[in-house]
Amino acid sequence: MFSQTAPCISRLICASLLAGFFYLGGCKDKNSSPTTGNDWPAYGGNKQGNRYSPLSQITADNVKNLQVAWTYDAGTTKRGDIQCQPIVVAGILYGTTPDLHLFALRAETGREIWNFTPRPDDRPNRNRGVMYWEGDTAKRIFYTVGAGLYAVDAATGKPVAGFGKEGRVDLHEGLQTIPGYDVSSLSVGATSPGVIYKNTLVIGSTVSEGGDAAPGHIRAFDVITGKLIWVFHTIPQPGEFGYDTWPPDAYKKIGGVNSWSGMVLDEKRGLVYFGTGSPSADFYGGDRAGANLFANCIMALDAQTGKMKWFYQTIHHDLWDRDHPCPPNLATVTHNGKQRDVVVQATKDGLVYVLDRESGSSLFPVEERPVPVKGLPGEQPFATQKFPLLPAPFARQVYTKADLPDSSGSSFTPVRERYVKMQSASKFTPPDTIGTLLFGYSGGAEWGGNAVDPDGILYQNANEEPWELVMQNSRASQSAAHLSQGHALYLENCAACHGSDRKGTGAEIPSLVNIEKKRSVEDIKSLLKTGYGRMPQFGHLSDGERSRIVDFITGKEKDGGKSPSPKTADASKANNPFPYQPAYKAKTWRRFTGPDGYPGIKPPWGTLNAIDLNTGAYVWKVPLGEYPELAKKGVPTTGTVSYGGPLVTAGGLLFIAGTKDEKIRAFDRKTGKLVWEHQLPAGGFATPITYQVAGKQYIVIAAGGGREQQLGGNYIAFALKQ
Numbered sequence: 144m145f146s147q148t149a150p151c152i153s154r155l156i157c158a159s160l161l162a163g164f165f166y167l168g169g170c171k172d173k174n175s176s177p178t179t180g181n182d183w184p185a186y187g188g189n190k191q192g193n194r195y196s197p198l199s200q201i202t203a204d205n206v207k208n209l210q211v212a213w214t215y216d217a218g219t220t221k222r223g224d225i226q227c228q229p230i231v232v233a234g235i236l237y238g239t240t241p242d243l244h245l246f247a248l249r250a251e252t253g254r255e256i257w258n259f260t261p262r263p264d265d266r267p268n269r270n271r272g273v274m275y276w277e278g279d280t281a282k283r284i285f286y287t288v289g290a291g292l293y294a295v296d297a298a299t300g301k302p303v304a305g306f307g308k309e310g311r312v313d314l315h316e317g318l319q320t321i322p323g324y325d326v327s328s329l330s331v332g333a334t335s336p337g338v339i340y341k342n343t344l345v346i347g348s349t350v351s352e353g354g355d356a357a358p359g360h361i362r363a364f365d366v367i368t369g370k371l372i373w374v375f376h377t378i379p380q381p382g383e384f385g386y387d388t389w390p391p392d393a394y395k396k397i398g399g400v401n402s403w404s405g406m407v408l409d410e411k412r413g414l415v416y417f418g419t420g421s422p423s424a425d426f427y428g429g430d431r432a433g434a435n436l437f438a439n440c441i442m443a444l445d446a447q448t449g450k451m452k453w454f455y456q457t458i459h460h461d462l463w464d465r466d467h468p469c470p471p472n473l474a475t476v477t478h479n480g481k482q483r484d485v486v487v488q489a490t491k492d493g494l495v496y497v498l499d500r501e502s503g504s505s506l507f508p509v510e511e512r513p514v515p516v517k518g519l520p521g522e523q524p525f526a527t528q529k530f531p532l533l534p535a536p537f538a539r540q541v542y543t544k545a546d547l548p549d550s551s552g553s554s555f556t557p558v559r560e561r562y563v564k565m566q567s568a569s570k571f572t573p574p575d576t577i578g579t580l581l582f583g584y585s586g587g588a589e590w591g592g593n594a595v596d597p598d599g600i601l602y603q604n605a606n607e608e609p610w611e612l613v614m615q616n617s618r619a620s621q622s623a624a625h626l627s628q629g630h631a632l633y634l635e636n637c638a639a640c641h642g643s644d645r646k647g648t649g650a651e652i653p654s655l656v657n658i659e660k661k662r663s664v665e666d667i668k669s670l671l672k673t674g675y676g677r678m679p680q681f682g683h684l685s686d687g688e689r690s691r692i693v694d695f696i697t698g699k700e701k702d703g704g705k706s707p708s709p710k711t712a713d714a715s716k717a718n719n720p721f722p723y724q725p726a727y728k729a730k731t732w733r734r735f736t737g738p739d740g741y742p743g744i745k746p747p748w749g750t751l752n753a754i755d756l757n758t759g760a761y762v763w764k765v766p767l768g769e770y771p772e773l774a775k776k777g778v779p780t781t782g783t784v785s786y787g788g789p790l791v792t793a794g795g796l797l798f799i800a801g802t803k804d805e806k807i808r809a810f811d812r813k814t815g816k817l818v819w820e821h822q823l824p825a826g827g828f829a830t831p832i833t834y835q836v837a838g839k840q841y842i843v844i845a846a847g848g849g850r851e852q853q854l855g856g857n858y859i860a861f862a863l864k865q
Contacts, residue, residue, distance in 0.1 A: 180793075183231040183832040186272035186336045187592065188790075191473035192407040194594035196833045199794040200840035205863060206796060206809050206819040212841060212862040213253030218242065219856035224828055225847025226271045226334070226590075226787070229858065231834040232282075237275070237297070241847055241856055243267040243288045245295055251836040253860060257300030262311065265289035271405070271590065271829075272336040274344065276366050283366065285344060287333040290314045292346065294369065307369030314348060317362040317374040321395055329357035329398075335405035335470070335590070338415055340446035342366045345415050347402030352464075353636065354723040356423035358394065359401020363449060373449035377401065377419055377437045384451070385436035396723040397431055399423035400438045404590055405470035407486075408446065409500060415446045416486045416500075418467020425464040426574045426614060426732075427725040429521030434459040441471065441488045441498060453503030457488075457496060459525035462518070462573055465491050465583055469592035469788070476599040476756045478506050487595065487756060489603055492570060493538025493587030494531050497756055507533035507759050518573035519614060519727050528571050533759030537752045538587040538605045539744075542567040542580045542735075546609075546744045554737025561735070561743075565611060574727075578613040580735055585610075586749075591788030591801060591830050596812065599756045602797055604767055606749055606784040608734055608742045615643060615730035629695030632688055634728070637696075643730045645696060659697040667693050741770070741781075749782035751789070751799065753815060763815035768802030786850065788830040790842075800827030800844050805852065807831065807844050825855025839863075 180197040188194050201209065217225065217240040229238030236250040245259040261267075265288040273286040275297065282297035283306075292314055294306035302310025314333060318326045330351045337346030344364045350357045361375040377400040378393065379385040389397070399422045406417040422431055422438045439458035444451055458465050472487040476497070484500040497506045509531045516524045539546065547562060548554045566572050567580040586606025593603040617634060626634075634643060637655075641647045645655040658667065671689045694700040735743040742748045746766070753762035768783035787801030791812055800807040805826045809819040825848030833842050841860045848855035 180833075181835045182233065183229075183834045184275055185230060185338075186228060186274070186405060187407065187470060187472075188832070190338055190408040190410060192405070192470045192592065193472060193474070193596075194592065194788060194830065195596050195791045197793045198833055198835055198840050199792065200835070201792065201796060201833075201842070201863060202794040203796060203811050203818050208864045209809075209819060209821070209842070209861045210864050212860045214860070215248055215253040215255070215858040217246070217845075217847075217856045217858060218244075219847075219854045220267075224269070224826070224849030224854065225845040225856065225858075226269050226829050227845050228272045228830040228832060229843065229845070230273060230275055231832065232275050232297075234836050235297070236834075236843070236858075237273050237284050238845070238858060239270045239273065239286065241267075241854075243270055243286075245273065245284060245286055245293070245300070247297070247300060248858075250834060250841065251839075253858070259293075259295050259300045259302070261288040261291060261293060265291040268332045268349065269334050271334055274336045274339055276339050276342075276344075278342075278367075285339070285366070286336065287314065287346075290331050292333070292364065292369075294366070305368060306366075312364055312369040314346075314362075315357075317371050318357055318360055320358060320360070320376065320380065326357055329355065331357050334403060338406045338408040338446075339366060340408055340410065340413060340415065343372055343447055345406060345444075345446055347404075347406065347417060349403045350398055350401050350423075352399075352423065352425050354398075354424045354725060355636070356398030358398050359403075359420065361402060361417070361444065361449070363446070372447075375444055375449045375451065378422070379436065388434040388436045390430070390432055393431055397422050398723070400435075403466070404468055405592070407471050407473050409473060409484075412500070413446050414443045414452055414500075416441070416443050416471045416473065418442070418469075418471060418488055420466030421458075421461035421464050423723065424725045424728070426462055426612065426729055427519060427522065427727040428460055428462055429519065429523070429726055430723065431460070432523040434525060435461070439465060439467065441467065441486065441496060441503070443486070443500075443503060455496070455498055455503045455505075457490060457494075457529055459528060460523070462522070462524060463571075463581060463583060467491075468586075468588050469590055472593055472595050472601070473500065474595040474599060474601075474756060476506075478757060485756070487593075487601060489537075489588035489593055489601075490583075491587050491589075492583035493536040493540065493605060495534045495537065495601065495603070495754060495756075496531060497534075497759075505531070507531060514571035515569050515573060519575055521726055522573060524571075524573045534754045534756075535759075535761070536587075537603055537750070537754065537764075538607050539582055540570050542582070542609050542744065548737060548743065548745055552737075554739055554741065554743060558735075558737050558743040561611070574612050574614045574729075576614050576616075576727075576730075578611055578731070580609050580611055582607065582609055585734075585784060589786055591786060594789045594791040594797070595756070596791050600762060600812070601752075601754045601756050602789045602791055602812070603752045603754065604749065604785045604789060604799060604801065605752060607744070607782070608748060608784055609744050611731060611733060611735045612729060613731035614727045617725065617728040627691075627695060627700050629691035629693075629700045632692050633695050637692065638728055638730075642732055643728075646731075646733060655696045659699075664693055664697060664699075667697070746779075746781035749785050749802065751797075751810065751815065753812070762813075765810070765815040765817075767799070767808075768804050768806075771804060786828040790831045790833060792833060798831045798833070798842055800829070800831060800846075802826075803850075803852070805846075805848070821861070823855075823859065824857060825853050826850060
């Protein structure tokens with residue numbers, strides 16, 4: 144049974160059907176999660192995503208004796224950092240380089256065993272982890288590069304010839320839902336690994352944020368052959384449940400609704416759990432009236448068949464890009480005196496949903512409240528949204544006058560002047576052309592996820608930076624006679640992310656102003672064609688159209704007074720099966736900062752939280768990270784944004800990096816007290832792991848830097864002094 148089964152909108156907000164629960168016990172499958180802690184065999188430590196280890200050699204008493212045990216140079220690249228959380232199986236560590244070569248190391252020494260190079264036409268995106276599978280006679284590593292899902296022999300580093308085509312499956316497969324349309328030109332990839340249940344590999348995808356987004360359907364592939372097993376349509380088609388929560392035939396033009404942040408697996412139940420993102424395009428939904436299932440949902444599917452067990456929608460008709468940003472976490476808690484198996488999902492806007500794993504019903508009260516409904520012309524905002532009562536939000540929900548920086552500081556006046564001009568009374572204020580201030584783009588929670596210990600304590604790092612969003616009428620601006628062809632094509636294809644002013648948002652979406660001083664014209668053209676990281680490929684554009692965009696952003700366009708002819712405008716859409724162009728797009732979408740560059744809000748700007756999932760109460764909350772220049776002035780620890788998640792151990796410690804000050808830290812997991820820190824050579828924007836070899840416990844972090852700071856290329860292992 145589904146937990147929300149009625150097609151009418153009124154029933155979509157009802158409580159889920161209740162059912163029994165089972166205790167997640169051991170599994171004899173070769174690919175089940177071990178309990179010794181010697182290995183770190185899956186993204187998140189195990190298939191439940193707990194990021195918890197039973198190892199206890201390193202403790203609060205001796206953590207001060209940690210030292211660097213080995214360093215592996217994975218190389219650097221101008222285009223990205225290392226977000227990979229490696230895995231360890233039987234003393235072998237598997238991870239990826241910034242250019243997405245796959246490697247195997249001796250986990251005890253860091254010595255390289257083999258290094259696999261993917262196809263050159265699979266342009267590297269960011270990669271956060273790999274998958275391991277073991278059969279009777281084979282051991283394989285699966286990972287993604289661009290649109291390629293690779294199967295590599297774990298012993299030799301060679302591609303598995305019998306998997307797909309020469310060891311590779313194209314991730315466009317299974318997205319062909321409209322007869323006669325070719326999806327191969329659309330941007331599709333996967334930053335986070337999927338999960339493997341027996342011989343079935345289930346995976347999500349990353350797609351464009353704009354109107355050219357491919358659909359985000361969930362797919363399953365056979366680990367032996369690469370054959371497509373099943374497809375779950377996240378944007379329902381005629382006859383499927385949820386179809387009537389969209390306008391008729393929305394699936395023919397709307398993309399997105401993808402699961403990009405990762406998945407977890409309940410092996411005993413045979414269920415895969417994940418969160419989905421918003422529909423395309425971000426911030427305007429005038430052409431997609433309704434609740435828009437299965438966007439912004441926490442979901443449970445049968446891993447072998449793809450049949451839906453239940454769903455729980457956290458945002459109806461998303462207008463704020465509130466994708467579920469991290470994998471769920473499976474845990475067992477004691478609630479009202481009974482043990483309950485739960486799935487825990489943290490959100491971009493700082494909320495925690497604790498749902499029964501079998502039924503999808505919330506353990507804690509959740510209210511459906513009226514929200515503002517005055518939107519842009521053509522927009523039909525949903526009238527109500529969910530407000531969980533417990534646990535309390537771990538990040539601020541709205542920007543109030545009390546959040547303005549200290550009036551004695553240099554940021555106060557300019558920040559206040561901008562603040563009073565914008566709307567911020569509700570986190571669900573629909574975007575408009577005046578401007579809104581909101582939280583929830585780069586956190587609350589981010590892609591690094593969280594950790595849960597056996598006591599049911601959730602550990603979550605949080606970002607508390609406000610963002611400003613200003614919309615503009617995209618169709619009117621694109622048809623203006625004064626626009627050049629390159630300018631019009633830029634507004635149609637690039638402005639949704641980089642803004643009409645080309646200033647971007649900072650680390651996530653870089654500024655294109657003076658881009659010609661940082662990259663060559665050929666490099667920019669190549670990026671437009673193949674994509675990289677969060678930037679999608681623009682295969683639906685012709686070479687000439689991509690050249691026009693490059694000429695515009697580099698200031699080399701020669702016919703600046705000419706507007707695009709109808710023939711040219713149509714050509715950019717001719718081969719695009721999802722030619723949705725929203726009436727409004729983002730003009731400004733960036734961090735709300737003061738003239739000094741710091742967040743335009745009172746600290747803390749980043750925190751680390753411990754939340755008791757049994758009761759919904761907070762155990763502790765501390766700032767995470769600092770700005771060294773402020774610390775030297777005696778400013779109390781402010782916290783910074785962080786990217787990457789925590790690792791918790793039976794030794795009583797929580798390890799986390801990810802902060803702008805480029806440190807890795809250890810906290811006492813019971814109190815939140817800082818007990819150790821180490822300055823990395825570059826930022827550790829990834830999640831650390833731990834494992835044990837020959838009786839010695841190691842902590843490893845990828846220190847790849849980036850995010851507006853120096854780049855690095857090292858994996859660094861720590862162990863106690865002997």
